Structure formats: C-alpha cells, structure tokens
Amino acid sequence: MARLSALICVHNEEARLAECLSRLAFVDELVVVLDRCTDGSAAIAKHFGAVTVEGAFPLEGPRRAAGAAAATGDWILEIDADEYVSPQLAAEVRDAVEAGQGDWRQIPVDNYIGARLVKYGWGGSFGTTSVARLFRRGVKSWGTQRVHPSVKFVGEAGPSLRAPIRHEVDDNISDMLRRLDRYTELRARDLAENGEWPGLGRNAFRGVRRFYKCYVSRQGWREGGWGFLIALMAAIYPLLSVLRMQLEVRGSASMAQDPTAVCAEAVASTSPLA
Incomplete structure (x- = not known):
C-alpha cells in the first residue's frame, strides 16, 4: 500500500492546530513545520505523534520545501x-493514493467567513476555490515569493477530487482587512526586491479587471455584500501593493541611503518643539 504523509506548516497556531491534526488520523505520517513558534504548537504536534521540523522560515516556499523533504510517504497532502x-475527503484522498492516477490532484476548497460558506467570487490573489495539494513526493516545488509563491509540478495531473477542504479563511471583515494589509506589504517587498516598477495606471486597470472577474465572471454577486467585498479586496490588492512599494519600501531604502534625511528625521524626533 502507498504511504501518505500530511504536511502542515504553522506559526503559533495552538488555538486550532489540535482540531486540524485530529482530522488527519487517516494518514500514515504527520509532518509539522514549526516556524518560529513561541506558543504551545510544538507540544500539540508531538502529542499527535508528528514528525516536527523546527526553525525560522521567513519565506513560505522554503518552509513548505523543508516539510516535504522531511516526509517519507509516497504521497503528500498539504x-x-x-x-x-x-x-468524505479523507476517504477520497485514500482512494486516490491507492489508485495512483497522475502525479498530483486538485482539491476543491470551501471558504468560510465566520460561520458563512462563501462559494462564489474568490480570485485575484485574495482566495481560491481549488488547490493542488495532493501530490507524489518529489513532484512539487515552490518559488521564493513572500506571498503566494509560485508552484511547479513534474509529471501529469490526475483527476480532480470532489470533496472539498473546509477553509476557515477569515472570522470577519476585520480579519479580511488585516489579511489585505499583510498580503500587500509582502507583495510590495517582493516587487522592490525583484526590481519591478509597475505603473499605477496599469495596476489600476488590473484592479478593474479583477473586480469584474470576481464579481461577474466568478459570480460573486450571488453572495451579496460578501461577494462585493471580496471583489473589492481583489481589485485593491495590485494597486495597493505598488503604492506600498513606492511609498514605504522604496521610501525606506532611499532614507537609509541619504544620511541627510536620516539626520533630519533624528533631529525632528528629538526637538522639544516636535
């Protein structure tokens, strides 16, 4: 029988890690990557008998690659x-592993905001309804982007699974806004590091296209206000990322290279009249 490993990467997830791991009892091996954890995540992982990989992994790609390297199963479920x-999904995953069709499989995703299932409108780097998370060991690799790293596969795709992963993506609107803030800050750093200087006009147009795709093409309108909000977040993402790159990331770098600016800032901060 083919062996199946489950790979979970966490950073201070003690509040929900036990629930996640308890639903993976059907796998042959649990691998938990503990990225700079300072809470009880390590103890929870060890309670469930997981193989643990501990360290500092600022980038998602190397973090997932480290976990995949520690896995010994023929197949990996992320x-x-x-x-x-x-x-239902557990049984389907097991059947897929035993059938051995293809080298990786797409799995649908049901996204929940709080207790509400939001099925329509996801996209534009702000959510997805399908992920390639079941694959043979060694066929998947990840890029080095800070947010949404690119993935590559070798081999051939097998049939998509039918039962979905339940993704509790956000608790409320505040969570969505915090996620947008986090995503755009990381994307801005990627843009600056790669020397990309996309124009505001171009990204404003991309935002309009993303809004249309999420709200109309992907039927976000069916979700009422939630669909509109998701489309809005997806539309803002590229434009806000560029603005943050120009105003924050590049601005900070210019400040560091200009000692006059640094001195002026220091004087302003220490002046009794400031």
Missing part, C-alpha cells in the same frame, strides 16, 4: 492549520 479535512 493542509494549513485553518483548514479541515472531512471524513
């Missing part, structure tokens, strides 16, 4: 701490 596997 799950995040805010994702849960139902008994």
Whole structure:
C-alpha cells in the first residue's frame, strides 16, 4: 500500500492546530513545520505523534520545501492549520493514493467567513476555490515569493477530487482587512526586491479587471455584500501593493541611503518643539 504523509506548516497556531491534526488520523505520517513558534504548537504536534521540523522560515516556499523533504510517504497532502479535512475527503484522498492516477490532484476548497460558506467570487490573489495539494513526493516545488509563491509540478495531473477542504479563511471583515494589509506589504517587498516598477495606471486597470472577474465572471454577486467585498479586496490588492512599494519600501531604502534625511528625521524626533 502507498504511504501518505500530511504536511502542515504553522506559526503559533495552538488555538486550532489540535482540531486540524485530529482530522488527519487517516494518514500514515504527520509532518509539522514549526516556524518560529513561541506558543504551545510544538507540544500539540508531538502529542499527535508528528514528525516536527523546527526553525525560522521567513519565506513560505522554503518552509513548505523543508516539510516535504522531511516526509517519507509516497504521497503528500498539504493542509494549513485553518483548514479541515472531512471524513468524505479523507476517504477520497485514500482512494486516490491507492489508485495512483497522475502525479498530483486538485482539491476543491470551501471558504468560510465566520460561520458563512462563501462559494462564489474568490480570485485575484485574495482566495481560491481549488488547490493542488495532493501530490507524489518529489513532484512539487515552490518559488521564493513572500506571498503566494509560485508552484511547479513534474509529471501529469490526475483527476480532480470532489470533496472539498473546509477553509476557515477569515472570522470577519476585520480579519479580511488585516489579511489585505499583510498580503500587500509582502507583495510590495517582493516587487522592490525583484526590481519591478509597475505603473499605477496599469495596476489600476488590473484592479478593474479583477473586480469584474470576481464579481461577474466568478459570480460573486450571488453572495451579496460578501461577494462585493471580496471583489473589492481583489481589485485593491495590485494597486495597493505598488503604492506600498513606492511609498514605504522604496521610501525606506532611499532614507537609509541619504544620511541627510536620516539626520533630519533624528533631529525632528528629538526637538522639544516636535
């Protein structure tokens, strides 16, 4: 029988890690990457008998690659701490592994905001409804981008699974806004590091296209206000990322290279009249 490993990467996820791992009892091996964890995540992982990889992994790609390298299964199932596997999906994953068709499989995703299932409108780097998370060991690799790293596969895709992963993506609107803030800050750093200087006009147009794709093409309108909000977040993402790159990331670099600017800032901060 083919062996199946589950790979979970976490950073201080003690509040939901036990629930996530308890639903993975059907796998042959648990591998948990503990990225700079200072809470009880390590103890929870060890309670479930997981193989643990501990360290500092600022980038998602190397973090996932380290976990995949520690796995010994013939197949790997990637799950995040805010994702849960139902008994139906567990059975389907097991059947897919035994069938051995293809080298990787797409799995649908049901995204929840709080207790509400939001099925329509996801996209534009702000959410997805399908992920390639079941794959043979050694066929998947990740890029080095800070947010949404690129992935590459070798071999051939097998049939998509039917049962979805339950993804508790956000608790409320505040969570969505914090996620947009985090994503755009990381994307801005990627743009600056790679020497990309995309224009505001171009990214404003991209935002309009993303809004249309999420709200109209992907039927976000069916979700009412939630669909509109998701489309808006997807539209803002590229434009806000560029603005942050220009105003924050590049601005900070210019400040560091200009000692006059640094001195002026120091004087302003220490002046009794400031």
